[in-house]
Structure formats: structure tokens, C-alpha cells
Amino acid sequence: DAGVTQSPTHLIKTRGQQVTLRCSPKSGHDTVSWYQQALGQGPQFIFQYYEEEERQRGNFPDRFSGHQFPNYSSELNVNALLLGDSALYLCASSSPQGNYGYTFGSGTRLTVV
Amino acid sequence: EDQVTQSPEALRLQEGESSSLNCSYTVSGLRGLFWYRQDPGKGPEFLFTLYSAGEEKEKERLKATLTKKESFLHITAPKPEDSATYLCAVQLSGAGSYQLTFGKGTKLSVIP
Numbered sequence: 001d002a003g004v005t006q007s008p009t010h011l012i013k014t015r016g017q018q019v020t021l022r023c024s025p026k027s028g029h030d031t032v033s034w035y036q037q038a039l040g041q042g043p044q045f046i047f048q049y050y051e052e053e054e055r056q057r058g059n060f061p062d063r064f065s066g067h068q069f070p071n072y073s074s075e076l077n078v079n080a081l082l083l084g085d086s087a088l089y090l091c092a093s094s095s096p097q098g099n100y101g102y103t104f105g106s107g108t109r110l111t112v113v
Numbered sequence: 114e115d116q117v118t119q120s121p122e123a124l125r126l127q128e129g130e131s132s133s134l135n136c137s138y139t140v141s142g143l144r145g146l147f148w149y150r151q152d153p154g155k156g157p158e159f160l161f162t163l164y165s166a167g168e169e170k171e172k173e174r175l176k177a178t179l180t181k182k183e184s185f186l187h188i189t190a191p192k193p194e195d196s197a198t199y200l201c202a203v204q205l206s207g208a209g210s211y212q213l214t215f216g217k218g219t220k221l222s223v224i225p
Contacts, residue, residue, distance in 0.1 A: 004156070033212070042117075042200055042215030043157070056211045090156050092213075101147070102213065104156035 002027060004105035006091050012111045013081050021076040021108045025093030032074040033102065034066060035090040043090055049074055078110075086112045115140045119201050119216035126223050129190045134219045136201030137183040144206040146184050147213060148177050151198045160186075160199075191223045 005024040013019050025032050031050045035043035045058035049068035063079045072093075078085055088109050092102040116139045126132055138146070145164050149157035161170045163179040170177050174195065176187040186199055198220045202213040 031211075035213075040217070042202070042217050043213075045212035045214070048211045056209060058212060088154075092156075101159050101162055103159065104149075106154075106156045109154070 004091055004093050004103050006089075006105040006108050008108060009106070010109045010111075012113060015081055015083060015112055017081050018077065018079045019081060019110060021078075021089050021091075021110070023074045023076070023091030023093075023105060025072050025074070025091075026103045029093035029095050029103065030072050031094045032068060032072065033092045033094075034074070034076045035092065035104075036060075037088040037090055037107070039087075046076070081112045083112050086110060115203070115205065115214055117201060117203055117214055117216040119199075119219050121219060122217070123220045124222070126188075126191055126221070128192060128223055128225050131187070131189045131191070133188070134186040134199055134221070135183060136186070136216055138201075138203050139182075140203055140205055140214075142206035144204045144210065146179055147202040147204070148175075148184070148186055149200040149202065151200055151218070157200055188221070191221075193223045193225050196221055196223045 003026050007022045033048040034046040037043040046060050047057040052068045065077045068074045088107040090107045091105045094102050118137045120135045145162050148160040151157045161177040166181045168179050174189045178185050198218040200218045202215040
């Protein structure tokens, strides 16, 4: 049973560019959340998608946007990249029964130069 | 403001030397407290969820406990493969509250 799959695993972008990260949730899960983890820090919540709608958002600017598709997969888009956006971006999925025991993917390492 | 604080930031143990990691939290209402293990360059791996004060859960050499203000992750007779960063996170109670708020983690090193 495949867990949470994220792509790409690594990415290097230039300041001002735009990036799209992708996530496929664990089989049977319908809710997807995105987190940003800077080096030496805990993950920070960006937003959560359920039924193709953003249902909660963390303290991130509008440059961060997302989408959820009918098959529950999700994309995270970041516009006008800043050096400070360099981080590990984690996708987490959960089951319809509740939000307990989120399953995380291995993440996408984004480096902005 | 809701806060999660983990201590110590780093911990070095000899193989077999038992110890505890602490997670203290200040939140308006707790739905659940989560423990995760994270290896370098990987995503967090789920360990436990605790829901109410007095609850305890065990898995192999790990035991998690919860009080109204903090949680402990006890590691009994650790092995080198237990080396990782251990993250604590809380989910708040209340409608529309889905996010996990994480602490900064405790980096555990177990020396053979």
C-alpha cells in the first residue's frame, strides 16, 4: 500500500520564479495538508484541502496557493519565490474518519537561489 | 497564543541508557497530542496520538504519557537505530481546527 507520494524530491529555483509541488495522498485518504519545514524547525502549517476546497489556512502570504483534484491529489504553488522560501515542503494526508494520525510524505526540498 | 515547547533540544545517550523527552503545551483547548519521529531528509513518521490527561501508549521501547500541561516520551534501553528527531504536535479543539502545531523537536543521538 503506497503511502503519501510527493514530487519532485528536490528542486532548485531562482528568486522571483514560480514553483509547483505535487502530492498523492495515501490510499483511502481524502484530506491533504501542506507544511513548510525550515532547517532545525518543526513543520509549519500552510493549508488543508478537503473536497477540493481550502478549509483552513495558516499564516502564509497569498503567494502560497493550492489545489485539490477530484482524485484527492493536490498541488502547492508558490509565486514570486524568495530566498526565505527555501525549505522542506511536506504533504500530509488523513482519512475521512477524522484528522488523527496524519501520514506524511518524504517531502520536496526546495532551494531558492 | 498557542505554544508547543520541546526539551531538551538535543540529547546524547549511551546505548541502553533510558531517558525522557518533554513536550509542554499552552493551548486554549486540546483535541489531541501527537508524537512523530523524523529521520534526516525524510518526512515525520507517526508514533502516537494521546487525547486526554492520564492516557499512556507504548510501542516497542517508546512510551508516551500525557498530563494537562505536558507530554513525555520515555525511551527505555535505547538502541542506535532510535537516533532521530522526535517531534511533538498538538491539534486544537473546536470547529474548523485541523492544523497541527509542532514544537521544534528533540534531536536524539544514541551512541553504541
